[in-house]
Amino acid sequence: MEKSADWISRRAGFGFRLGDDPISENQWFTNARKSIENNKSYISNNRIKPLLKSIKRGLSDEHRKIYSGITLNQTAGIVYRKQLEKEEKQALKDQEDPDRVFTLKARRPLWLSALRRADLCINTNQDFANRLWLFWLNYFTVSEANNNGTCIPHFHEMIRKNMFGSMSDLVFKVVSHSAMLLYLDNNNSTGDKSKARKQKWTTDGTNENLARETLELFTVTPINGYTQEDVNGMTNILTGWRVKDWDNVYKAQFVEDYHQPGTHEVLGKKYKSSKTGTRQLKDVVEDLIVLEDTARHVSFRLCQHFISDEPNPKHVQQLSAIYMNHKGQLAAVYLGLLDILQTLDHKQDKFLNPEVWAYQSLKTFNVSPPLGVPKVPSYGRFKLKNMDSILRELGLMHGEAAQPNGWAEVEEDWLSNEYLDRRVKFSALIGATSNYKSDICTSIIQNGFNSTDLDRFNLSQYSQTFVSDSRPFQSQIVALLCSPDFLRS
Amino acid sequence: MNRRDFIKASAASAVAYTMGHSIFSSASDSNIGNVFVILLRGGMDGLAAVQPLQDKKIYDIRSSCIVENTLKLDGNFGLHPSMKNFSDRWHAGNAGIVHATGFDYYGRSHFEGQNLMEGGGGAPYATSTGWLGRAMEVSNLSSLALTLPTPLICKSTAITESLYPTNFKNPIFTDNDTLLKGIWKDDMALSKHTKSTLKSYGRYDNNNEPEWLAREVAKQMSQVGGPKVGFVEYSGFDTHSRQGGEHGNHARHLEKLDKIISSFASYSKEVWNNSIVITVTEFGRTAKENGTEGTDHGAASAIFLAGGLIKSSRVITDWPGLSKKELFEQRDLRQTTDARDVYGDVIHHAFNISKQNIKDIVFPGTQQKLNLDIWG
Numbered sequence: 001m002e003k004s005a006d007w008i009s010r011r012a013g014f015g016f017r018l019g020d021d022p023i024s025e026n027q028w029f030t031n032a033r034k035s036i037e038n039n040k041s042y043i044s045n046n047r048i049k050p051l052l053k054s055i056k057r058g059l060s061d062e063h064r065k066i067y068s069g070i071t072l073n074q075t076a077g078i079v080y081r082k083q084l085e086k087e088e089k090q091a092l093k094d095q096e097d098p099d100r101v102f103t104l105k106a107r108r109p110l111w112l113s114a115l116r117r118a119d120l121c122i123n124t125n126q127d128f129a130n131r132l133w134l135f136w137l138n139y140f141t142v143s144e145a146n147n148n149g150t151c152i153p154h155f156h157e158m159i160r161k162n163m164f165g166s167m168s169d170l171v172f173k174v175v176s177h178s179a180m181l182l183y184l185d186n187n188n189s190t191g192d193k194s195k196a197r198k199q200k201w202t203t204d205g206t207n208e209n210l211a212r213e214t215l216e217l218f219t220v221t222p223i224n225g226y227t228q229e230d231v232n233g234m235t236n237i238l239t240g241w242r243v244k245d246w247d248n249v250y251k252a253q254f255v256e257d258y259h260q261p262g263t264h265e266v267l268g269k270k271y272k273s274s275k276t277g278t279r280q281l282k283d284v285v286e287d288l289i290v291l292e293d294t295a296r297h298v299s300f301r302l303c304q305h306f307i308s309d310e311p312n313p314k315h316v317q318q319l320s321a322i323y324m325n326h327k328g329q330l331a332a333v334y335l336g337l338l339d340i341l342q343t344l345d346h347k348q349d350k351f352l353n354p355e356v357w358a359y360q361s362l363k364t365f366n367v368s369p370p371l372g373v374p375k376v377p378s379y380g381r382f383k384l385k386n387m388d389s390i391l392r393e394l395g396l397m398h399g400e401a402a403q404p405n406g407w408a409e410v411e412e413d414w415l416s417n418e419y420l421d422r423r424v425k426f427s428a429l430i431g432a433t434s435n436y437k438s439d440i441c442t443s444i445i446q447n448g449f450n451s452t453d454l455d456r457f458n459l460s461q462y463s464q465t466f467v468s469d470s471r472p473f474q475s476q477i478v479a480l481l482c483s484p485d486f487l488r489s
Numbered sequence: 490m491n492r493r494d495f496i497k498a499s500a501a502s503a504v505a506y507t508m509g510h511s512i513f514s515s516a517s518d519s520n521i522g523n524v525f526v527i528l529l530r531g532g533m534d535g536l537a538a539v540q541p542l543q544d545k546k547i548y549d550i551r552s553s554c555i556v557e558n559t560l561k562l563d564g565n566f567g568l569h570p571s572m573k574n575f576s577d578r579w580h581a582g583n584a585g586i587v588h589a590t591g592f593d594y595y596g597r598s599h600f601e602g603q604n605l606m607e608g609g610g611g612a613p614y615a616t617s618t619g620w621l622g623r624a625m626e627v628s629n630l631s632s633l634a635l636t637l638p639t640p641l642i643c644k645s646t647a648i649t650e651s652l653y654p655t656n657f658k659n660p661i662f663t664d665n666d667t668l669l670k671g672i673w674k675d676d677m678a679l680s681k682h683t684k685s686t687l688k689s690y691g692r693y694d695n696n697n698e699p700e701w702l703a704r705e706v707a708k709q710m711s712q713v714g715g716p717k718v719g720f721v722e723y724s725g726f727d728t729h730s731r732q733g734g735e736h737g738n739h740a741r742h743l744e745k746l747d748k749i750i751s752s753f754a755s756y757s758k759e760v761w762n763n764s765i766v767i768t769v770t771e772f773g774r775t776a777k778e779n780g781t782e783g784t785d786h787g788a789a790s791a792i793f794l795a796g797g798l799i800k801s802s803r804v805i806t807d808w809p810g811l812s813k814k815e816l817f818e819q820r821d822l823r824q825t826t827d828a829r830d831v832y833g834d835v836i837h838h839a840f841n842i843s844k845q846n847i848k849d850i851v852f853p854g855t856q857q858k859l860n861l862d863i864w865g
Contacts, residue, residue: 146730185729188781205780209729212597212786222598222613228818231597393657395637402724403530405600408638415678416639416651417685424665424686425657466671479668484676 002026006456007346010489012306012338013127015360018440018453029342032128036334039129039164110144110399113153114388117398118369121359132334134355135305136163137398140174140218141406144399148182152399154250155179167298167328168289172282175214178243178252184210184404191239191260206260211235213404219285220293226267233266237280254278267291295323301409302337308350309410315340346458348488351411354394354419358426360489361481365430366438385435394422411488420482427481431474441477448473449480459485521628522798522839523710523764525703525719525753526621527746528640530603531727533770534784535791536822537739539586539804540567546811550777554784556734562586566804570735571743574751578795579802585794585863587831588806591772591824595817597786599727602771607642609829611854618645620832624851625649625718628840632718633709635702640720642769650685650716652705654697699723699745700752707756710764717840721749726770730783750795762797765839767832775820776811788821792831798839800865830859838864 005028009016012032016022121130136159142152155177162170174180181187189207196202211234215226240259243252254277263272264280269287271280288294299319303311319336326332352360362369370385391397395414396407408414431441454464457480467479480486540556541547543565548555559567560576566588568576578584592605594613601613609620622645625632631648634640643649666687673679699721706719725742732739750766757764773790789809809815809823817823829852836842836851844857 185781185783188730190780192780204782207729207779207781207783208785209727216598216600222596222601228597228820389656393655403599411678412644413638415682416634416637417682417689418637418651418653418655420679420682420686421689422655422657424669425655425659428665460675462675463672470668475664475668478665479672482669483672484679487679 004456007348007458007489008341009127010352010360011344011350012131012341014121014130014356014363015489016456017363017366018456019366022456025342028127029338031125032338033335035126035129036164036331036338039331110149110152111386111388113156113399114391114397115369115371115386116153117156118359118362118387122363122369128334128338131306131356132163133160134398135302136170138401138406138409139301140180141401141404142179142183142399143401143404146182146185146187148179149399151177151179151182151249156398164331164334165329166289167294167323167330168282168286170330171214171218171289172285174218175210175238175285176241176252176254176278176281178249180210181241181243181252184213186210186238187242189235189239189242190258191236193261194239194259195257201257206232206235206239208232208235211238214238215288217405219288219297220267220291221297223297224267224291224293230266233264233271234284236260236262236264237266237271237284240277241281254281289328290324292320292324295320295328298328298333299323302333303340304409306337306341306350307344309412348458348485351414351488353396353407353409353414354423355391355396355398357423357481357487358390358394360486361427361430362436364481365440365444365477367430367436367441368438370435390426394426395419423487424478424482427478428474430481431477444477445472445474449476454480457483457485459483520841521630521717523717523719523757523760523796524621524836524839525706525710525757525764525766525796526642526721527749527766527768528607528642528720528722529726529742529746529768529770530599530722530724531770532599532602532772532774532786533726533742533768533790534728534732534739534774535588535590535789536773536776537732537734537784538569538572538743538793539588539791540569541565541808541811542567544808544811547776550811552778553782554732554734554739554778558735563804565808569740569743571740572747574747574754575793575795578750578754582802583795583797583799584802585799585861586804586806587792587794587826587828587861588804589789589809589822589824590792590806590826590828590831591789592828593824594772595788595821597772597788597821599771599786602786604641606769606771606828607640609832609852619643620829620851621718621720621836622647622649624836624840624842624847627842627846627850628717630717630840632720633706633716634720635706636720636722640722643718643720649720650688652689652709654701700748703749703752704756707753707758707760711757711760719753723749728774728783729779729785730781732778732783746793750793754795765794765796765798765835767835768793769828769832773822776816776822777820788817789824790822792828794835794861794863799863801863803861803863805861805863826859827855829855830857831861833857834859834861 003025004022005025006016006022008025008028137156140159142155158173158177162173185207188204190196190202190204192205208231212231215234216222240255241252242255243249244255256277259277261273263270266284271284274280299316303315307315319333322336323333369387388397401407429436431445449468454467463483463485467476470476470479537554537556540559556569558570560570562568575584594602594605604613607619608616610616619642622643625647626645632643634643634649634651635653636651637653639649639651669683669687673683702721709715710719723745728739753766754761770790773787774784775787779785807825809825813819833847833852837844837847848855848857
């Protein structure tokens with residue numbers, strides 16, 4: 001019998017729906033390779049366009065553009081739109097509370113993007129591509145800061161569009177995006193000899209935050225041994241990259257008047273100012289991207305995310321060599337990663353982060369992501385009926401990481417009683433409350449799991465018996481989702 | 490003030506110290522103090538928190554980040570006006586400040602720096618356990634972290650439970666006791682957390698303000714058999730832009746820190762007399778202000794200490810100076826006191842761990858010759 005894809009779909013995707021026929025492991029890998037080779041096809045999701053007109057009517061133009069890809073069914077779309085409208089009406093009534101209106105406007109894109117992410121991951125068959133997307137969102141962490149909230153969803157979409165191209169293009173677009181420029185304080189960084197300073201339009205000078213993190217987190221990492229001089233060079237190159245027009249906040253630009261003119265040096269290479277200005281940043285990024293240190297870092301991070309907390313150095317080396325041979329063309333690296341994944345045994349030894357685990361939990365039981373609209377302000381006791389607050393509670397909400405190195409990748413960091421408590425509580429919602437119902441849940445709550453279904457999770461003998469013996473039947477769902485075998489994949 | 494001019498502030502005011510009655514049932518407990526750790530991620534600006542008054546160079550290298558109207562400490566340094574409660578503790582004789590201190594790290598990376606401040610090793614990523622975790626292991630103590638993840642600083646074989654407010658209500662589901670004990674039974678990693686996860690299950694609260702968290706730590710530490718070590722984290726000190734002086738971003742963060750300390754002080758009640766609060770941050774910030782009225786990643790910072798275990802308030806420092814040639818790479822305050830010696834002396838006094846054990850186990854590779862001289 002052909003090996004089933006159940007294990008790999010959990011390791012490098014979002015699992016499978018009970019009730020759907022299993023596909024073979026080979027088929028899964030073929031699909032994954034195809035989604036990389038024809039990467040454009042998955043970005044525009046044609047099957048969904050007609051369905052979400054209803055949601056779109058409730059949105060501003062920018063949001064409409066971003067969310068034209070949402071894949072919810074039409075009924076769900078109408079429900080969601082109605083809730084958004086209700087919330088907006090309430091906010092308008094509270095005009096005397098400008099904070100509330102402001103928060104609603106600023107946060108709405110974030111709620112929507114959390115919903116869209118869940119929806120894409122659970123409801124499309126672009127498993128591996130979507131996992132890569134989540135990986136990069138964390139690799140290039142941006143959190144809400146310095147009024148960048150409305151840019152974050154746009155930033156996430158930009159990554160999705162560019163993650164199959166070259167690393168240099170991706171890094172260039174990341175560091176020159178408004179969300180990042182604002183988050184890491186580059187927006188006001190001004191060259192001391194720039195026109196803006198000479199003409200006294202501003203008293204601002206340079207700020208090295210983004211420059212340092214570009215070297216440390218996105219490219220070569222401290223192992224490279226770069227010095228303060230290199231950080232200074234990078235800082236000068238980044239001066240002038242800023243939001244020029246706040247009405248069009250997504251579009252950051254290079255504004256030469258704020259740029260430090262002249263030649264700047266990074267890692268022993270000199271970069272001349274160019275007339276268009278963008279060339280200097282592009283050049284330095286291109287050079288950083290093809291360095292061994294960057295190759296090793298990207299490869300290590302990918303291996304750690306998809307293979308093991310402590311990746312086999314051989315795997316890292318293998319991927320790193322592919323990266324170097326292809327000069328950072330990411331599609332080639334992903335294909336190399338799939339090759340490695342295909343050689344693995346099926347041990348369940350990679351702990352799933354809360355986001356992937358939550359999507360897999362919902363998908364397994366065919367439960368839709370909850371469509372509630374958060375109340376504004378969103379503090380106070382509220383019911384967890386929306387994706388962003390659930391992810392926040394579980395501990396991994398993109399756009400809210402405490403620091404620019406993002407969320408943890410290893411099991412040890414996810415094992416605390418409070419994190420585990422949230423997972424137990426979330427598991428216990430499935431099938432138990434109106435927002436988390438499906439036919440599959442109902443059948444399990446009435447009759448328990450059938451053994452063919454349970455077999456698909458590759459549980460240990462002990463877990464398998466424990467889950468099937470759990471009573472009432474609803475606790476079988478909790479036992480499965482919290483079992484060591486489902487928490488890992 | 491000259492470099493190498495060792496400053497020892499006199500006690501701000503002498504207070505009679507009376508030993509609070511021990512609330513702990515076991516005899517050994519009464520010898521062990523409580524340590525409450527506040528992890529300040531992002532790099533606190535020691536020069537703004539505790540501004541040098543005699544080293545006038547600061548006015549040459551800072552303008553918008555200068556703090557006017559500092560609170561009185563010892564004549565050589567002024568305390569940021571946001572730290573009012575800390576100032577009260579200072580004047581009661583129960584506070585200390587160590588200045589120009591750090592982890593012998595000049596790499597200016599948050600993540601390497603945080604790994605060092607929590608791991609306590611000689612190089613970044615050299616250890617997978619935390620220095621307080623190792624100290625707890627030596628003394629057989631347990632701790633409580635008011636955080637979602639367990640911070641590296643308390644990782645070891647010692648028990649650290651975490652507690653963090655949640656919006657998740659307990660679902661209508663009863664027998665999770667049997668369920669978790671059963672399903673995690675054979676899993677080494679998960680079964681370690683069964684008991685504490687079941688404890689988390691009954692709790693429901695959604696206030697995650699750090700001062701509330703400090704209150705929870707204080708309450709639990711005051712219970713008989715409660716944890717002896719508590720942790721709370723506060724991120725946000727990474728003030729690259731518009732840092733502010735007396736008011737503004739950095740001032741707001743310090744105000745939070747002050748609230749955390751005062752909340753712990755008031756809710757720990759008599760346990761306060763047997764406690765010490767310590768702050769830990771990965772590095773200080775550039776001595777010179779940057780171009781956007783902020784400060785970038787630097788080297789040395791300051792440590793705040795408060796609690797009844799301290800009997801005389803002092804600023805302890807070997808001041809390295811702020812002139813260009815005195816600064817590291819002409820920009821950062823040099824580290825003249827190893828933070829590991831400071832924390833070593835704190836746990837030596839609080840947990841009764843011998844300096845030899847601290848040298849061997851808690852902070853390998855350090856000398857541990859420092860006596861903070863605040864213990865009375």
